[in-house]
Amino acid sequence: MNFFIVSLIKSALVAFVLLTALAYIQWVERKVLAHIQLRVGPRRVGPHGLLQPLADVIKLLTKEDMLPSHVNKFFYFLAPFIAVMFALISIAVIPFGTELKIGSFSTPMQLTDLNIGVLFVLGLSGIGVYGVALAGWASNNKYSLIGGLRSSAQMISYELPMAMAIAAPLLMLNSLSFRELVDGQGGFYFGFIPRWAIFQGPFPQIISFLIFIIAAFAETNRVPFDLPEAENELVAGFHTEYGSMKFAAFFMAEYCNMVTVSCVGALLFLGGWQPLWPAEYGSQFVPTLIFAISGLICLYHGLHPARPFDRFTLPVFGVIFLGIAAIFLIPIVATILLPLFWFLAKVGIILFVYIWIRGTLPRFRYDQLMNFAWTVLFPVAIVNLFVTALSVALTSK
Amino acid sequence: MDAILFLLFAAIAVICAVNLVLQTHPISSALSLVGVMGALALLYLQLGGEFIAAAQLIVYAGAIMVLFIFVIMLLNAGKERKLPRKLWVTFAGVPLLAGFIAIAAFVIHRMLPVTEGVKFGSMTHGSPQEIGRSLFQTYLLPFEVTSVLILIAILGAVVLASKEIE
Amino acid sequence: MPEIPLPQSVPLAWYLILSAILFSLGVAGFLFRRNVITVFMSIELMLNAVNLSFVTFSYKFKQVDGHIFSFFVMVVAAAEAAVGLAIILTIFKNRQTLEIDEVSSLKN
Numbered sequence: 003m004n005f006f007i008v009s010l011i012k013s014a015l016v017a018f019v020l021l022t023a024l025a026y027i028q029w030v031e032r033k034v035l036a037h038i039q040l041r042v043g044p045r046r047v048g049p050h051g052l053l054q055p056l057a058d059v060i061k062l063l064t065k066e067d068m069l070p071s072h073v074n075k076f077f078y079f080l081a082p083f084i085a086v087m088f089a090l091i092s093i094a095v096i097p098f099g100t101e102l103k104i105g106s107f108s109t110p111m112q113l114t115d116l117n118i119g120v121l122f123v124l125g126l127s128g129i130g131v132y133g134v135a136l137a138g139w140a141s142n143n144k145y146s147l148i149g150g151l152r153s154s155a156q157m158i159s160y161e162l163p164m165a166m167a168i169a170a171p172l173l174m175l176n177s178l179s180f181r182e183l184v185d186g187q188g189g190f191y192f193g194f195i196p197r198w199a200i201f202q203g204p205f206p207q208i209i210s211f212l213i214f215i216i217a218a219f220a221e222t223n224r225v226p227f228d229l230p231e232a233e234n235e236l237v238a239g240f241h242t243e244y245g246s247m248k249f250a251a252f253f254m255a256e257y258c259n260m261v262t263v264s265c266v267g268a269l270l271f272l273g274g275w276q277p278l279w280p281a282e283y284g285s286q287f288v289p290t291l292i293f294a295i296s297g298l299i300c301l302y303h304g305l306h307p308a309r310p311f312d313r314f315t316l317p318v319f320g321v322i323f324l325g326i327a328a329i330f331l332i333p334i335v336a337t338i339l340l341p342l343f344w345f346l347a348k349v350g351i352i353l354f355v356y357i358w359i360r361g362t363l364p365r366f367r368y369d370q371l372m373n374f375a376w377t378v379l380f381p382v383a384i385v386n387l388f389v390t391a392l393s394v395a396l397t398s399k
Numbered sequence: 400m401d402a403i404l405f406l407l408f409a410a411i412a413v414i415c416a417v418n419l420v421l422q423t424h425p426i427s428s429a430l431s432l433v434g435v436m437g438a439l440a441l442l443y444l445q446l447g448g449e450f451i452a453a454a455q456l457i458v459y460a461g462a463i464m465v466l467f468i469f470v471i472m473l474l475n476a477g478k479e480r481k482l483p484r485k486l487w488v489t490f491a492g493v494p495l496l497a498g499f500i501a502i503a504a505f506v507i508h509r510m511l512p513v514t515e516g517v518k519f520g521s522m523t524h525g526s527p528q529e530i531g532r533s534l535f536q537t538y539l540l541p542f543e544v545t546s547v548l549i550l551i552a553i554l555g556a557v558v559l560a561s562k563e564i565e
Numbered sequence: 566m567p568e569i570p571l572p573q574s575v576p577l578a579w580y581l582i583l584s585a586i587l588f589s590l591g592v593a594g595f596l597f598r599r600n601v602i603t604v605f606m607s608i609e610l611m612l613n614a615v616n617l618s619f620v621t622f623s624y625k626f627k628q629v630d631g632h633i634f635s636f637f638v639m640v641v642a643a644a645e646a647a648v649g650l651a652i653i654l655t656i657f658k659n660r661q662t663l664e665i666d667e668v669s670s671l672k673n
Contacts, residue, residue, distance in 0.1 A: 077426070117526060121453035128461025132433070135465065139426070139472050151472060158465055178527055402571040409583045416587050416610060420594040425602045432606050435587070439613055442580070446624045451632050455616075458639050463609070463646045470650045471602055474657050479600050479664075496593055503585040508578045516574025517624060524629045530636070533629045545640045552644035559651035 008109055013094075016113060020093055024257045025055035031357045038361035049315035065246035070141075073243060077140035082244065082251035085133025088126045089258035095119040096265045097181050099275050099341035111342070112181065119180040120172065123266055124165055127221060131157045133255065134223075134230075138240035150240035152368055153230030157221055159375040164217035166383035170210040170390040171199040171270050184274030194280065198273035204393040209386045211271040213379060215355070218263040220375065222256060225360040229368050260356060261349070268348035275341030289343045290330045297323030401519055404445060412438035423478040425471045429464060436460040447522025450530045580621040587614035599664045601653055605646070612642045 029044070029051065036043030044051030069075070097112035116122055131154045138150010172178065175186040189197045199207045220227040230240060241252045268274060277285040300320035307313045330336055330343070366374070415434035422428045436459050443452040534542055587610060594607030616635045623631020656668060 080430075116449075118449050118453050121450070121457065121527075125453055125456035125461060128457050128465075131461070131465055132430075132468070135468055135472070136430075147472065151469065154465065154469070158462065161461075401573075401575050405575045405579060409579070412583065413586055413590075416590040419603075419606060419610060420590055420598070425600055425606075428603050428606055432610060435610060436613060439617055442583075442617065443620050445575075446580070446620050448620045448623070448632050448635070451616075451620060451635050454636060454639060458643060459609075459613070463643050466646060466650060467602065467606065470654065474602075474654070474663065476600065476602060476663055479598070479603075492593075492597075496589060500582075500586050500589050503589070504578075504582040507581045507585065511576075511578045511581070516572065516576055517580070518574045522624050522627060524627060525623075525632055529629045530632055533633055534636075537630075538633050541637060545637055549640065549644050552647045556647040556651040559648070559655050 009113070012109070012113055016093060017090075020090070020258070020261070021254075023261065024254055025059060027257055027261070027353060028058070028253075029055050030353075031360070034354070034357045035361045038358070049311070049318075059250075062246050062250040067246050067248075070243055072142045074140045074142060077136045078243075079248075081133050081137035081140055082248045082255070083133075084136065085130060085255040086251045086258070088130045088133070089255040089262065092123050092126045092262045093258075093265075095122050095180060096262070096269070097184065097274070098345055099338070102338055110181070115179055115181050117177075117179045120168060120178045120183075120266075120270075123262065124161075124168070127259070127262075128158075128161060130255070130259065133252075134240055137244065137252070141240070141243040143243055146240050146242050149230045149242070153223060153240055156223070156227060156230065156368075156371060156375075159372060160217045160220035160227075160379070163213050163375065163379040163383040164221060166380075166387050167210045167213035167217060168266075168270060170387050171202075171207045173387075173390050173394050174202060174205070174207070175199065180269050180274075184269055184276065187273040188276050190280050194283065196273055196276055196278055198276065199271045204397040205390050207271060207390070209382070210390070211267070213383050213386065214267055214271065215352070216379060218267065219356070219359070220371070222259040222263060224256075224260065224356060226363045226365045227371055229365055229371065260353065264349045264352040264356070267352055268345060272348045272352075274348075275345040277340070277344050286330075286336060286340055289340065290327045293323045293327035293330070297321070297327060401445065401517060404519075405442070405517075408438045408441045408445070412442070425476045426468065429467050429471060432467075433460050433464050436464065445519050446517060446525075447520070448525040450525060450527045577621060577625055581618060584614045584617040584621070587611075587617070599666055601656070601663055601665045601668075604665060605649055605653070609642060609646065612638055 032054070033043040033051065044054040047054045047057045069078070094113040095116050097110065097115065099111040101108050102111050134157065135150050135154040138146045138148075138153070141147070141150075172183075175183050177183055177186065187196075187198050187202065191197060191201070195201055200211050219225075223230060241249055244252060277288075279285050297320045300316050300323060304313060304316035304320060307316060330339060412435050415431040415438065418431040419428045419435065422431065436455060440452040440455040440460070443449075443455060591607045591611035591614060594610065595604055598604055598607065616638055619631040619635040619638070621631075623629065623635075653663075657663060660668060662668070
């Protein structure tokens with residue numbers, strides 16, 4: 003009974019944090035894209051546009067939920083449901099940190115540690131294709147149908163190099179459960195190089211990481227692979243006929259897929275919650291330093307603000323950051339929060355790369371995209387898997 | 400608890416299978432088949448076959464059925480035309496099917512000892528380590544042969560689908 | 566509401582009976598449907614029913630061989646689906662129909 007209550011509380015917490023994070027990743031994306039394009043982004047709704055996601059959610063919830071007369075009603079309702087459900091379930095096997103010990107009560111920071119965790123995530127991303135394909139077909143509209151078919155063909159074509167890029171570090175780390183994978187990436191070479199999968203002998207998995215990132219961009223339909231849903235091609239592709247909450251569902255599914263593949267990339271290749279250098283050289287002060295410097299910068303800019311209302315908001319942010327830096331100094335709290343910080347930092351870096359590339363690269367044409375998957379990425383993934391297997395076989399006892 | 404879970408998943412599987420046979424539009428049949436495969440994956444989990452459950456989701460529900468749905472969408476398959484069927488055929492078919500199933504169930508029940516039960520978690524040999532060990536030691540030859548089979552299937556499918564009509 | 570006595574552990578026979586039910590539904594779909602893609606899907610349903618039998622017997626003997634056989638059945642089903650759908654595409658290109666009753670020019 004205790005197990006059920008704890009699991010229920012953990013599920014509620016993870017669901018709440020995930021849904022809030024999905025809304026705020028959209029805010030981060032708009033701000034970062036804006037600054038890349040030398041403009042400011044949302045800044046009217048709340049300080050620095052921080053309440054913009056809330057305004058978007060209210061708008062999407064209160065918009066008229068129309069049902070076009072020419073669609074196939076059952077599949078029109080089913081498609082966003084499938085897309086969102088299978089995107090959100092994948093978070094259940096992602097571990098966020100080590101054990102959470104409060105007094106005599108300890109629970110792992112993960113909803114469930116399946117011993118086939120990696121296969122579970124792969125399977126769910128395969129079923130997520132149905133949401134897109136059915137959305138394109140149910141809309142009874144030739145642009146949506148072509149967009150849906152192209153998008154699902156792209157997703158299943160890039161699943162293959164992604165699965166092979168995932169298989170390569172699994173050969174070295176010898177497990178399919180995420181927690182054991184991260185535990186196998188602990189420790190340090192020569193005392194200061196971390197044993198993450200991209201640095202781990204006998205064959206550092208850098209090529210696998212690159213293949214995984216490229217395939218992940220294509221799986222989640224993001225630039226430069228987002229032709230099927232671009233606004234200026236194909237009239238927005240497979241979600242042309244969707245409005246208000248159903249469109250929000252597809253949007254949420256896309257961001258949730260982004261978060262899932264970033265988490266999987268951080269766990270498999272970047273060492274999960276393992277720190278960058280050992281604790282005896284002071285890696286437990288990294289979050290304190292980062293937050294303290296950000297707090298000081300905010301306070302400094304708050305003295306001579308560029309915009310008048312920043313005289314109030316920037317010092318508030320500065321004080322909040324300094325408070326978080328102080329929390330990381332408390333030893334009991336630090337042991338819980340440090341692995342969480344490293345994991346979230348790595349996931350955040352991969353998400354930032356997603357947004358950065360969206361602001362930088364043009365998109366591929368569809369035949370260039372499919373050509374790239376089958377003639378470049380797939381052979382490279384096979385050769386990489388072969389070389390990894392060969393090196394593991396030759397160096398194992 | 401095991402029995403309730405089994406009855407739930409079995410009910411989903413049977414309802415989706417009946418839906419597959421009764422629906423007129425191929426897309427509804429295809430999605431019902433995906434439902435059957437999902438229910439069967441959950442049953443495999445209960446029987447301790449975790450790798451097979453994951454493989455069912457990845458290979459069957461995630462790749463083969465997507466292929467089916469692609470073909471149905473590309474060919475723009477419409478609803479089936481209903482043939483005029485004699486009345487007695489409809490009234491004799493369903494009881495005959497039920498009778499066949501009842502005989503099969505009776506024979507199965509007689510053959511297996513009732514003392515054997517399925518409890519979730521008592522089969523530990525379905526893990527990927529066991530499957531890998533068995534696949535690469537005992538069943539290595541069928542494994543290599545099936546990889547050649549898949550290569551032949553790829554070649555055949557590519558050749559067949561790319562031939563132009565003269 | 567009468568208390569329905571459910572067994573503690575699920576008898577193995579129930580899984581095999583479910584497999585028999587799914588198999589016979591697959592046979593019914595194969596014999597009575599006219600769209601060739603639905604016939605193909607009934608074949609896949611039959612293969613799935615057989616997979617369930619394999620995994621059930623693997624549980625009974627607590628060995629992994631049933632899972633291996635089930636895996637091979639899945640692989641063969643994938644190969645068969647690929648080639649079969651390519652054949653269906655070719656038939657559709659030539660005859661513009663998806664009903665198996667009309668692809669009968671070799672009859673008589």
